[in-house]
Amino acid sequence: MAIWDFVKDAGKSIFGKAEAATPKAAEPAAKPAQDAETTRKVNALKAELKALNLDKDDVHLTLRGDTVKIETRGADRETLEKLILAVGNIEGIAKVEADLPPAQGDAKEPVFHTVAKGETLSAIAKKYLGDANKYNAIFEANRPMLSHPDKIYPGQKLRIPQ
Template sequence: MGLFSFIKNAGEKLFGKDEKEIAQAAQANAADLNAKAAVAIKDYIEKQNLGLTNLAVAFDGSTGKVILGGNAPTQEASEKATLAAGNVTGVSDVDNQLAVAQSNAAAQYHDVVSGDTLSAISKKYYGDANKYMKIFEANKPMLSDPNKIYPGQKLRIPPL
């Protein structure tokens, strides 16, 4: 699927520390922290119940890059795995190397900015603000409420 960029300071706080603490600790014990971060990201992706098999996650704290490997049943599941990994604080890039069993048209992506709503995003991409639930559904289970999006988050915009 390729390499996707994310905003490093936005997202789920899986590591329980701010970026400065992570960077300082990373200098002291990079390999151990990278392994622990990879496990946390893998657990987070698996909690999304995307149907992935043989999921492998590697993380490099010095660059903020995650590499995903394994198998995804659909293009949608692969894209959601990318978003789940990328929308984690401390992650700046995701290299998705998941093999996709059933490939469909790829989705577009939108970086949420201050003031965005799913309705406004829907109007921008679909020309109809009332189609916001399509975007919400396309980003489940990472989104639990259509009113809870935040600046820096990356969303899937599926084709109509």
């Protein structure tokens, strides 16, 4: 299982305030409050994946502290890379664990880039793809997490197409 590191304090805020979550009445009283909070956060992560159209039936998320483990049987390599980024680029998540499917043919290991302050997709494209005008390839490789090429932020991790 591979582990990807993310900037814990950067990303989309989806967890909200802990006080807003109330444990379900059906939960046994013996369960600690931590379990209710973890369940609430996993549900928020699943809702985010659904909003991005990445919520396949066989995607299972496990949250331990600030680490999310993704398990899936049906996702191809590109989809799993997007799942990793969609979950990892959430504020409060520091690590994502997942097993990537084996590379097909001459496919290379995924390349991820963490956006630095002041960087643009054009600068990132020049660095990795040799041409600033290829920024759209990076934008497309990160859809649906990116809605516009200018909407990237420091600490965000992006897929670099090979």
